[in-house]
Amino acid sequence: MADLKTHRRKRKAVQGLWALLTNAHLSGFVTGQIYSGPLKRFCVPGMNCYACPGALGACPIGALQAMITGRKPRFAFYVLGWLALLGVLVGRFICGWLCPFGLVQELLYMIPTPKLTVPKALDKRLRYLKYGFLLVFVLLLPTILRDEFGLSVPYFCKWICPVGMLEGGVPLALLDRGIRGAAHALYAWKLAILIFVLLLSVFIHRPFCKYVCPLGAFYALFQKISVLRMEVDTDACIQCGACARICRMQVDPAKTPNSAECIRCGACIHACPRNALKFRAAGKGTSGAERRTT
Amino acid sequence: MKREYLTYAVALLALASCVFGAVRGETADVLQKAAALCLECCGIG
Incomplete structure (x- = not known):
């Protein structure tokens, strides 16, 4: 916290x-x-x-x-x-x-x-x-x-x-x-x-x-294809809901990390106890863990 | 990967549009509007 x-x-x-x-x-x-x-x-x-x-x-x-x-x-x-x-x-x-x-x-x-x-x-x-x-x-x-x-x-x-x-x-x-x-x-x-x-x-x-x-x-309109996007490591995510609870835009980042309503404040990244959420640039590879970017 | 291609295609198109508009002199139109007091914005126009 x-x-x-x-x-x-x-x-x-x-x-x-x-x-x-x-x-x-x-x-x-x-x-x-x-x-x-x-x-x-x-x-x-x-x-x-x-x-x-x-x-x-x-x-x-x-x-x-x-x-x-x-x-x-x-x-x-x-x-x-x-x-x-x-x-x-x-x-x-x-x-x-x-x-x-x-x-x-x-x-x-x-x-x-x-x-x-x-x-x-x-x-x-x-x-x-x-x-x-x-x-x-x-x-x-x-x-x-x-x-x-x-x-x-x-x-x-x-x-x-x-x-x-x-x-x-x-x-x-x-x-x-x-x-x-x-x-x-x-x-x-x-x-x-x-x-x-x-x-x-x-x-x-x-x-x-x-x-x-x-x-x-x-x-x-560009949120889903923007270079800066949010990514969920589904292997690390324990679906505790901490990210959804902290989001004041009422987005559930674990389910829809690139929702049109997300203002990319980054609070969810810091609220996640497993560091499962992060910003990522389009085209950059990840560690290989399963990820969700919709 | 398809989404990445779309991202870069849209980015290029947007950049081209921005540059084309600037070359066409649209920044002067923006300046003309923004440099004069906007009465509509202030609620008196």
Whole structure:
């Protein structure tokens, strides 16, 4: 267990450092001016709004919608290629280690309160919602619904995304009187979503990641073929269930080590009393023990 | 082994798509959007 605690601390440190690095335009938090330099050409791997005063890079979901919503919608080769490359290299490892909003939810879950477990059948159905958000709000609506000038809006950013409110809407409203003055019904709606997600995160582990996040849904598509994958040594595994009990994403790593819901946090590896679980790179041979990689 | 081939094929395709998009100037489009304040993200657009 000491090993697991050390691992959790290390992961929190990596998450915190990455959140700081991707929001290193610290003067923006004082002036209310967002960074507009050349680094904003590049998409960060996790959910990090480009309207955040500290953001150095672009949000991939925002950038993807920006490509679609223009007068001449273009296939987003750059953004989709970049996200697919990250997905096929490390899958949802990004969710577990490099997403600032994932960190926020995890910190809230650390508040000592009774925790809720969503009934298994309902949880299983709700997990598909995030694919719906990706398909409908990120891809379809911005492509189909256009005004008389042929322009569309980023529907996910506009109507759903709590990350934009947390990192952009709230700090900018605090810093800028003009933005405060322009905040009306839409602002109230998005603020309500943000508060709901943050409150839910105190009781349910990473609810946004499990049920809503379109970026996590995209990476999940590559989970079974990603270079970084999880492997079970079935000879060593005594099926004690320690890995399933420790998993806060409700995955059973001994049965489905490369489940689309696994965020590669690695807690199960450290919880296993027989060291039967490990990360492995695709193409790397194993010791010869029987293994499960589905 | 088949899965490994699929992994590398997808990785190559993704890399090619990313590079092609960058060469086509899509990073400039991303910069244009990301460098201006996104009103939709902030809930006022």
